[in-house]
Ligand SMILES: *[C@@H]1O[C@H](CO)[C@@H](O)[C@H](O)[C@H]1NC(C)=O
Ligand SMILES: *[C@@H]1O[C@H](CO)[C@@H](O)[C@H](O)[C@H]1NC(C)=O
Ligand SMILES: *[C@@H]1O[C@H](CO)[C@@H](O)[C@H](O)[C@H]1NC(C)=O
């Protein structure tokens with residue numbers, strides 16, 4: 001399909017979206033639509049024909065987990081009974097929209113990470129979500145598209161597919177990190193390390209807001225780090241005008257499959273540590289291990305442990321990922337999956353398994369582990 005036709009389609013779609021948005025908005029404003037989200041969800045299902053699909057047999061176990069984990073986290077659940085193809089379609093549509101969303105924008109090349117960022121941006125401005133982040137994510141988004149996608153169109157119009165799924169893990173990880181920080185003695189200094197964090201703003205936000213966190217590091221592929229730097233600089237420029245100081249994390253470009261390169265970066269950790277100080281490292285792992293080579297997660301966890309031991313520190317890992325991809329974990333029960341992940345960490349020397357939950361979607365295994373001396 002030639003470019004002009006594609007552009008024309010996207011334009012039509014957006015016009016329809018905008019028109020619907022403004023009429024729905026009026027309806028909500030006058031209180032005529034009470035259960036707004038419910039009805040947009042239903043409408044979307046009817047429009048895409050998915051109400052006629054009966055997936056109860058194939059997705060039964062996932063659905064219970066979904067309900068359970070959503071309740072547990074206080075997140076509104078993903079669209080009930082949405083079939084897999086709907087998720088795939090939505091992801092593809094998002095792909096088609098990216099050039100338009102980033103028209104004339106700074107260069108950000110990793111499409112998947114970028115789409116995850118948009119998902120996070122949607123929940124970050126959702127008045128009904130507990131992930132609202134006081135515009136931290138919003139301030140990373142492109143100049144002209146951020147306003148109409150995130151502020152003009154009511155968030156409840158976006159069917160709760162990928163962004164709801166990402167919301168689960170955002171809530172879970174934020175909470176785990178908060179808990180890990182809270183339980184440490186106040187004299188302990190904290191180092192936050194995002195492994196393959198993509199374009200996520202979490203490390204920057206926590207570093208800038210939480211005085212307990214002394215430094216933050218982000219390790220990701222060169223192509224991601226390049227775009228991330230541009231996004232963070234824009235964020236800093238925007239926020240420092242009105243909303244206060246922004247501290248940027250140490251960005252390090254590395255292929256996580258290359259253990260020696262990762263080891264070299266982790267060796268820089270104690271550079272700011274003074275005599276007699278106690279430090280604790282919190283690793284945050286979000287949807288990245290599933291893209292690495294077989295067996296790599298275990299080796300990385302071993303490496304993290306070695307580094308903590310060498311520096312005489314304790315450490316935690318907060319994760320939302322799929323750590324056991326290579327094994328056929330699709331057929332496992334919740335309990336078996338938990339044991340598999342627990343023994344993976346155990347075999348890498350991480351013996352304190354603190355939290356655990358399963359969510360729907362790819363990065364489905366969520367939890368927190370620790371090492372003490
Ligand atoms: C879907 O099918 C199951 C049996 O496979 C049945 O129990 C259930 O009522 C059906 N649901 C709907 C909405 O038709
Ligand atoms: C549900 O799935 C199981 C196995 O996955 C299969 O044996 C069974 O026939 C299915 N039931 C229906 C009603 O499709
Ligand atoms: C985007 O907005 C910022 C300030 O909000 C401005 O400095 C920058 O020049 C703008 N960029 C473009 C491409 O318009």
Ligand SMILES: *[C@@H]1O[C@H](CO)[C@@H](O)[C@H](O)[C@H]1NC(C)=O
Nearest residue numbers: 278279280312313314372373
């Ligand atoms: C590590 O954790 C243990 C148990 O919580 C604690 O007693 C010890 O002081 C910690 N050590 C460091 C260096 O933080």
